[in-house]
Amino acid sequence: MTTTTARAVPVRKASRRGTGGTVSNGWRRNKGDFKIALLFIAPAMIGFIVFFLVPTIRGIYLSFTEYSILGDPEWIGAKNYEAIAKDPLFWNALWVTVQYVLINIGLQTVLALGLALLMQRVAKSTLIRGSLLLPYLMANVIAALLWFWLLDYQIGIVNHLIDAVGLPKVAFFGSEQWAIPTQALINTWRHMGYTALLIFAGLQAIPGHVYEVANLDGANPWQTFWRITMPLLRPVIVLVLVVTVIGSFQVFDTVAVTTQGGPVNASRVLQYYIYQRAFTESDFGYGSALAVILFVILALVAFIQMKFLRGNESDLD
Amino acid sequence: MKKKAAGALAAAAAAVLALSACSNASGGTSSEEAKGEINYWLWDANQLPAYKQCAEDFQKANPNITVKITQRGWDDYWSTLTNGFVAGTAPDVFTDHLSKYPEFIKNKQLLSIDDAVKKDNVDLNVYNKGLADLWVGEDGKRYGLPKDWDTIALFYNKKMAADAGITEEQMKNLTWNPQDGGTYEKTVAHLTVDKNGKRGDEAGFDKNNVAVYGLGLESAGSGQGQTQWSFLTATTGWTHTDKNPWGKHFNYDDPKFQDTIKWWAGLSEKGYMPKLETTVGASVADNFAAGKAAINSNGSWMIGQYTGYKGVEVGIAPTPTGPNGKRASMFNGLADSIWAGTKKPAAAAKWVEYLGSAACQDVVASKAVVFPAISTSSEKAAAAFKAKGVDVTAFTQHVDNGTTFLFPIADKAAKVDGIMKPAMDSVVSGKQPASSLTAANEQVNNLFK
Known part of the structure; x- marks a missing residue:
């Protein structure tokens, strides 16, 4: 083990230093390229400013106003934030969203990891590997509607089967206990294959000789998985977690086409609540303030994940 | 990774930005010549053929004007319309709803049609009583001409009623009160059948294994209960607001209202009506067609759908007589309104007047899909329904007997x-007692302070 790592390190370090050197030398030599570089950056930069930076700043500004889109925004200071702090629906939305994220991400990551291992060890045919991606190719709304009908209480085939076996039927979307788990499972089903593909790519980046040495040292598969695969996969897992957690926090379309926040408030997730306040109730100031809060939450979650899981450094170094 | 989050937020914010491009539309002058293309929107696909016919006739009479009709489903209709107001792409004329237009007036998106009505001597007395006045705003200006109306009745499965030994006469003379539910509850209970074939009013009825519910459930009805409970609450003397239109105080804390809701939600508990949680998904009408319920309370705009199911013979009975000795039905009316930002106000006014005329409303009547606003056209519609073999007396008798009350119009x-919506859902699903609506009422009334 130690020898392997030691041998690997100098090679990588050297190559990295080499690349770095070329870049910095080139930079010093071609200062004149700066203008041309700017020209090449411009398209992306303009898009970033017009579609990302300006709207973000405007959204933050609107969060301090009362604004019904048809009139002019009126500055009201932090009143929206004060109201949100006292708004039971906001706290409910936050709790519901967290529940959704925990179920969705927990299951999705474990299942995707399992699938990725199967893809590497067992299912080597491209056809099978490709078919794992199929649910992901389906539009979110279609996937939600498909399951909405399959799981319908009265005429859905799933409840029909449950009934045929003699078990009590389940109101998958209609009951407060089931609404969020059901939607979390639907999206797990849809995203599992894609997440597995990302992890699979990470698995393939682990050098084969590490496993050979482990094998020679007499490690069993269980030990190999926990002592080699998981540690070396960590940066990829962190990346996958950060991306999927952010995506998961923003669940909206599934809720919008199925339960629309109900029953009562059981599936009123943050994004849906933002939509409801802004677009249904024309309260864009309040909606913007909620969106800013979601932004802060996501930034914090991403930061914590990167910090504590050391996602930006690899054990291969 | 922060950038990712920022991007996501920015995408949401971009939508806001796109929406906020201001449109400073102002109404034109009436001296302008009536010509050009008029965009007209409606949401009911069933009525599209009738209005296409109206547009054709209109264009023949007014060769300088063309009418382009766009139909959008109810869910998309309002958000697309609001976006259109802001972006300046809203239609010149559109079908308007009583629950939406107060906000449009407040935001100055509607053009009043008083001048056109005066200039062209539009007779407002041809419409069914009360319909024209629904469209006069708090400012005293008129914002639309009535196009159609609807009332509520009970659709029932004739075969199930016959099997239960309930006659047509009995169905037509139901009574109700919030204490024991009257013959309405007795009928509903008798029509309920469990998996072993036991009826809801028989000993040994298994309320947890119901095959056919006596009464279908669409939803808890939010704050209006148009098709769900308003035809009951109104017979107790309860009204949604202190005055209508333009009420400023809601009455959801009234015991008369809460007793009615308590009784109604109790039907689920007794097994005579499905549980609210089972109603998310397939529509109440489809469940009726699938034989899962014997009676559905629904609006006259659903006649076509209920009578259109193959293999189900449908009867239509009037809503029950309540404690005040009368029946009741919410009376909702649609109208055509003109957008304040139209570039062709004169042509738009002409089209609205035509839509509100007997010429167009008779065409709509002949298709037998809805009841037009003009009294004589309504009668023609009733005759057209009859020709199709559908007796719509249960709907029209409310208008004839004056037992309607208006849709609550409020800001x-x-x-x-x-x-x-969530407050009513909690009560009907049995999670909260009806008395919890008092707190919701307080929240609602705080909106008007």
Whole structure:
């Protein structure tokens, strides 16, 4: 083990230093390229400013106003934030969203990891590997509607089967206990294959000789998985977690086409609540303030994940 | 990774930005010549053929004007319309709803049609009583001409009623009160059948294994209960607001209202009506067609759908007589309104007047899909329904006997809905007692302070 790592390190370090050197030398030599570089950056930069930076700043500004889109925004200071702090629906939305994220991400990551291992060890045919991606190719709304009908209480085939076996039927979307788990499972089903593909790519980046040495040292598969695969996969897992957690926090379309926040408030997730306040109730100031809060939450979650899981450094170094 | 989050937020914010491009539309002058293309929107696909016919006839009479009709489903209709107001792409004329237009007036998006009505001597007395006045805003200006109306009745499965030994006469003379539910509850109970074939009013009825519910459930009805409970609450003397239109105080704390809801939600508990949680998904009408319920209370705009199911013979009975000795039905009316930002106000006014005329409303009547606003056209529609073999007396008798009450028109309808929908869901699903509506009422009334 130690020898392997030691041998690997100098090679990588050297190559990295080499690349770095070329870049910095080139930079010093071609200062004149700066203008041309700017020209090449411009398209992306303009898009970033017009579609990302300006709207973000405007959204933050609107969060301090009362604004019904048809009139002019009126500055009201932090009143929206004060109201949100006292708004039971906001706290409910936050709790519901967290529940959704925990179920969705927990299951999705474990299942995707399992699938990725199967893809590497067992299912080597491209056809099978490709078919794992199929649910992901389906539009979110279609996937939600498909399951909405399959799981319908009265005429859905799933409840029909449950009934045929003699078990009590389940109101998958209609009951407060089931609404969020059901939607979390639907999206797990849809995203599992894609997440597995990302992890699979990470698995393939682990050098084969590490496993050979482990094998020679007499490690069993269980030990190999926990002592080699998981540690070396960590940066990829962190990346996958950060991306999927952010995506998961923003669940909206599934809720919008199925339960629309109900029953009562059981599936009123943050994004849906933002939509409801802004677009249904024309309260864009309040909606913007909620969106800013979601932004802060996501930034914090991403930061914590990167910090504590050391996602930006690899054990291969 | 922060950038990712920022991007996501920015995408949401971009939508806001796109929406906020201001449109400073102002109404034109009436001296302008009536010509050009008029964009017209409606949401009911069933009525599209009738209005296409109207547009054709209109264009023949007014060769300088063309009418382009766009139909959008109810869910997309309002958000697309609001976006259109802001972006300046809203239609010149559109079908308007009583729950939406107060907000449009407040935001100066509607053009009043008083001048056109005066200039062209439009006779407002041809419409069914009360319909024209629904469209006069708080400012005393008129914002639309009535196009059609609807009332509520009970659709029932004739075969199930016959099997249960319930005659047509009995169905037509139901009574109700909030204490024991009257013959309405007795009928509903008798029509309920469990998996072993036991009826709801028989000993040994298994309320947890119901095969056919006596009464179908669509939803808890939010704050209006148009098709669900308003035809009951109104017979107790209860009204949604202190005055209508333009009420400023809601009455969801009234015991008369809460007793009615308590009784109604109790039907689920007794097994005579499905549980609210089972109603998410397939529509109440489809479940009726699938034989899962014997009676559905629904609106006259659903006649076509209920009578259109193959293999189900449908009867239509009037809503039950309540404690005040009368029946009741909410009376809702649609109208055509003109957008304040139209570039062709004169042509738009002409089209609205034509839509509100007997010429067009008779065409709509002949298709037998809805009841037009003009009294004589309504009668023609009733005759057209009859020719199709559908007796619509249960709907029209409310208008003939004056037992209608108006749809509650108030400002902030969307916000009231945002509070009342979850509150009503909690009560009907049995999670909260009916008395919890007092707190919701307080929240609603705080909106108007």
